[in-house]
Amino acid sequence: MAANPLALGLRAVRFAASDEISQELESRHVRQLLYLLPVLGPLFSLAILLFSAWDFWRDAGNAGAALGIRGLLVAIGAFAWLPSSAFMAPLYRCGILYLTHASALIIAEYVLQDGFLYGLSGITSCVFVVAVMTLRLRDFLGIIAVPSALLAVLTAARMPWQDAVNQLMLYFFAIAVALMLMYVIRSFAAQTVELEGQLLKSARRDSLTGAFNRGYLFELAERAVALARRHGRPLAVAMLDIDHFKCINDCHGHAVGDSVIVSLAEVCMRELRAIDHFGRIGGEEFVCIMPETDQAEALQCAERLRSCIEKARVDGADGAICWTVSIGVAMLDKQRPDWKSLLHAADCALYRAKHEGRNRVELA
Structure with a gap:
């Protein structure tokens, strides 16, 4: 592990x-x-x-x-x-x-x-x-x-x-x-x-992955949204979810499942910018807040994360294990003017990516 x-x-x-x-x-x-x-x-x-x-x-x-x-x-x-x-x-x-x-x-x-x-x-x-x-x-x-x-x-x-x-x-x-x-x-x-x-x-980080925990990530998100609205700057949010994660746990065990979560977090924290905020909000769900990022840049970043995660491997009892993620991206705009609506839009885009085949990026 x-x-x-x-x-x-x-x-x-x-x-x-x-x-x-x-x-x-x-x-x-x-x-x-x-x-x-x-x-x-x-x-x-x-x-x-x-x-x-x-x-x-x-x-x-x-x-x-x-x-x-x-x-x-x-x-x-x-x-x-x-x-x-x-x-x-x-x-x-x-x-x-x-x-x-x-x-x-x-x-x-x-x-x-x-x-x-x-x-x-x-x-x-x-x-x-x-x-x-x-x-x-x-x-x-x-x-x-x-x-x-x-x-x-x-x-x-x-x-x-x-x-x-x-x-x-x-x-x-x-x-x-x-x-x-x-x-x-x-x-x-x-x-x-x-x-x-x-x-x-310890208070701000997820104990398993080292990414921001839900509470602190949401605090950073509210601040980033307020700054983006005040200065009229773009802001994007990406929500990631591991595809078929229950199957990974059932087939390879929870220890391997934890390794997959940790590896995903390591990939994302390595690929994201210093100004981005990345955190774990649920079991296998992660959110990335990207200030100063327009729609094209957000989709490009999400696709890069998806591709890097697809290439990642962890060791299992039967050899190397690979996995994929689905990603939903939402932009701060008039229809989504606050953090709650922005996160909901990214969540909806994520589930559309799941329903349309997984291992893909969808824009809200």
């Missing part, structure tokens, strides 16, 4: 579609940042400013200058989460937000007496914000690069070298933990995208 196309497709997602998953992951992350920035930005700004209360308790003499530095840089960074910056990419806005706010914290700690000694926890905490902002190593490192260099220079200038090395080691350990957190978040997000994709395929 032929391999299940749906099962093969799902395995392909795991092994060959990592780029597609990554693209979807990036797209979702961008949308999440757009929603996150108006919330994360003000909270981040507020946290940097509230840290000044700790400054006044530790070093009241320099706390005012530190507060001025914080306020200035936070005000500059607020541009990143205000609606006026919507023209910029979300990741660049995140970079500006982190650069200004982390620098505000670092420079303020430099101004304060023993600032780096007591303020390192606040500086390292900011690194974990970047783990939420990014999904890739290069983006993470790009965002923290300038603040990290600033911290290294100012720490070396303010503290004895042994203490400076100790502080920077703790800081880089925090970076390593934040990176691990970023990869954990990305891993869970990627698994979610993959599972959702598999679930969506």
Whole structure:
């Protein structure tokens, strides 16, 4: 029996579609940042400013200058989460937000007496914000690069070298933990995208053939008909039915019958265009929706499908088995202005093909 196309497709997602998953992951992350920035930005700004209360308790003499530095840089960074910056990419806005706010914290700690000694926890905490902002190593490192260099220079200038090395080691350990957190978040997000994709395929595809199922095909059909009518474009529908399918099941068994159905679907999905919609609507009945297709093209396509299916073979107990299909074609027009009437017309044409000898194409 032929391999299940749906099962093969799902395995392909795991092994060959990592780029597609990554693209979807990036797209979702961008949308999440757009929603996150108006919330994360003000909270981040507020946290940097509230840290000044700790400054006044530790070093009241320099706390005012530190507060001025914080306020200035936070005000500059607020541009990143205000609606006026919507023209910029979300990741660049995140970079500006982190650069200004982390620098505000670092420079303020430099101004304060023993600032780096007591303020390192606040500086390292900011690194974990970047783990939420990014999904890739290069983006993470790009965002923290300038603040990290600033911290290294100012720490070396303010503290004895042994203490400076100790502080920077703790800081880089925090970076390593934040990176691990970023990869954990990305891993869970990627698994979610993959599972959702598999679930969506299962919900939209026929489990035996991999063609669209009846529900999703009809949804696509309603949309295609609406677009064709709105723009005055041609649209054709072809309904296919396997000739004497009951005899195939009775003579060769249901397993062979399933192989015939799968083979038919494979032929049709190979021969049809990317813009066409092909699905299984019943046991051995299939429908093809062909947008941007006039009558001559629709009949030519239906005849090509009939001919290719006639040449197809599946293995049976007594050797290769061949079969044929009858096809009914209907065009969207004034007499058939909607999906229901269009499908009915194709169905009537199909039964006329059956009655007039089978293995043929009839136009409604």
